[in-house]
Amino acid sequence: xxxxxxGPGCANCVNLERATREAVASLGIxxxxxxxxxxxxxxxxxxxxxxxxxxxxxxxxxxxxxxxAGVREILAPLAGGGATRP
Amino acid sequence: MTVAERIQAATPTRRRVGLGVAAATWFVLYEVNRxxxxxxLGDVVGVDLAGRLGSGVHFFLYDSVKITLLLGGxxxxxxxxxxxxxxxxxxALLGGKREGLGNVMAAGLGVVTPFCSCSAVPxxxxxxxxxxxxxxxxxxxxxxxxxxxxxxxxxxxLFGLGPTLMYVGAGLTVAIVxxxxxxxxxxxxxxxxxxxxxxxxxxxxxxxxxxxxGDRIQMGVEEVGTILRKIWxxxxxxxxxxxxxxxxxxxxxxxxxxxxDNPFAVLIAVAVGVPLYSNxxxxxxxxxxxxxxxxxxxxxxxFMMAVVALSLPELILxxxxxxxxxxxxxxxxxxxxxxxxxxxxxxxx
Numbered sequence: 001x002x003x004x005x006x007g008p009g010c011a012n013c014v015n016l017e018r019a020t021r022e023a024v025a026s027l028g029i030x031x032x033x034x035x036x037x038x039x040x041x042x043x044x045x046x047x048x049x050x051x052x053x054x055x056x057x058x059x060x061x062x063x064x065x066x067x068x069a070g071v072r073e074i075l076a077p078l079a080g081g082g083a084t085r086p
Numbered sequence: 087m088t089v090a091e092r093i094q095a096a097t098p099t100r101r102r103v104g105l106g107v108a109a110a111t112w113f114v115l116y117e118v119n120r121x122x123x124x125x126x127l128g129d130v131v132g133v134d135l136a137g138r139l140g141s142g143v144h145f146f147l148y149d150s151v152k153i154t155l156l157l158g159g160x161x162x163x164x165x166x167x168x169x170x171x172x173x174x175x176x177x178a179l180l181g182g183k184r185e186g187l188g189n190v191m192a193a194g195l196g197v198v199t200p201f202c203s204c205s206a207v208p209x210x211x212x213x214x215x216x217x218x219x220x221x222x223x224x225x226x227x228x229x230x231x232x233x234x235x236x237x238x239x240x241x242x243x244l245f246g247l248g249p250t251l252m253y254v255g256a257g258l259t260v261a262i263v264x265x266x267x268x269x270x271x272x273x274x275x276x277x278x279x280x281x282x283x284x285x286x287x288x289x290x291x292x293x294x295x296x297x298x299x300g301d302r303i304q305m306g307v308e309e310v311g312t313i314l315r316k317i318w319x320x321x322x323x324x325x326x327x328x329x330x331x332x333x334x335x336x337x338x339x340x341x342x343x344x345x346x347d348n349p350f351a352v353l354i355a356v357a358v359g360v361p362l363y364s365n366x367x368x369x370x371x372x373x374x375x376x377x378x379x380x381x382x383x384x385x386x387x388x389f390m391m392a393v394v395a396l397s398l399p400e401l402i403l404x405x406x407x408x409x410x411x412x413x414x415x416x417x418x419x420x421x422x423x424x425x426x427x428x429x430x431x432x433x434x435x
Contacts, residue, residue, distance in 0.1 A: 010204045039406055040284050043211035048173040050205050063173070063200075064305070 001079060003033045006042045006052035006062075013051040015065045020053065020075075022068035029079045101303065116155050123148045142333025149325050149371055153240060157317075157367065158310050160239030165309040168200040169302040173209055175199075176226070180218045185269045188222035193261035196229030197254075203231050203400045210407050215284045220277065221269020228420060229261035232395045236313065237366035244374045252431065253387055260391065260423040267419050276412035320368030328371035331379065351385045352428035356421055359392025369393045383435055388428025395420055 005020060007013025024031045036042060045054055049063030055078050123144055127133050133140040176195045206227060213223040233254055241250040373386045401413055
């Protein structure tokens with residue numbers, strides 16, 4: 001799966017990226033994590049409160065930083081088909 | 087188990103009991119704060135509370151505890167209430183509104199919508215690209231930092247209901263009028279062109295959809311922690327400077343130079359306040375100390391608004407979407423509004 005972390009580089013965005021990496025690692029899924037810092041691109045996703053989380057071009061979260069466990073809950077059902085468990 | 091997990095796990099009854107205990111503890115702490123420091127400093131340590139050192143130290147300790155309590159309580163309540171509102175819903179409400187009514191609504195929504203100035207740029211693009219008029223968007227962006235829960239908590243705690251309502255009224259007025267003026271000036275050409283070219287795609291996610299009471303309470307607790315962690319340095323410096331003014335500044339020093347007799351006082355206060363970067367938490371202890379020294383409320387509120395509403399870091403962020411010309415106009419219009427509000431209050435009160 002393709003995961004994008006939307007945020008211009010504020011503390012919250014860094015926290016979300018860390019939580020996402022932890023979640024991905026603990027789920028053992030294969031995911032490409034990309035940071036999107038361009039404002040036009042962020043707004044293009046319809047996100048008005050950073051940070052935002054986009055999975056396979058779907059916005060799944062915006063405006064708050066969940067814990068790694070929270071991100072895992074969001075990612076787990078989405079990982080279904082494309083997930084490769086070790 | 088972390089606090090958050092305990093709240094998640096709590097049943098509705100246990101949650102209610104927990105909230106009740108927290109509220110009761112809060113009230114007790116708030117009530118014993120002054121007697122405690124009177125007793126500790128006056129009776130145990132034995133300093134003269136009327137003297138310079140004594141009153142300065144007492145002011146610092148008492149105010150630190152009081153302000154922390156107020157902030158914790160009010161941020162929690164406001165965050166829980168605001169979790170029913172979202173920027174997405176606000177934009178939907180403002181879409182298609184004309185200027186005028188739109189500005190009034192935008193200012194009001196700026197107060198109740200959960201929003202941090204770090205999101206000013208994506209929100210600006212989101213609003214404008216969705217067709218919300220520029221002036222209406224500006225009303226929202228001015229009201230949001232100006233009338234925030236930290237300012238309201240502190241004003242209410244330090245000065246009571248009257249000045250708090252005055253501040254909220256004045257803030258709304260500045261936001262509405264500045265937005266109207268900026269809208270009339272036809273400044274669209276000073277917005278970076280990519281803003282209008284941004285295509286809004288993707289599913290708009292309402293960040294507050296599907297929240298349970300447990301989630302909202304958890305958000306409140308987390309927000310208190312986040313904000314207190316962020317503002318405590320400002321708070322300590324603000325209270326420290328306030329304590330110095332409280333204990334050491336000569337009684338009539340400020341009143342002589344910035345008192346009601348000086349017609350330029352408000353102008354100077356705003357000119358000093360605009361480049362100062364602090365937030366309500368840092369500035370209000372200072373305002374309180376200056377008020378005790380006899381400065382008029384209008385001058386002080388104008389000073390505070392100038393510090394809170396216009397800040398260099400936010401302007402640098404907005405530079406990504408606004409050309410310098412529009413930023414300068416924005417600062418000028420808002421500052422002029424604040425100056426007028428300051429003079430009005432000084433004249434009326």
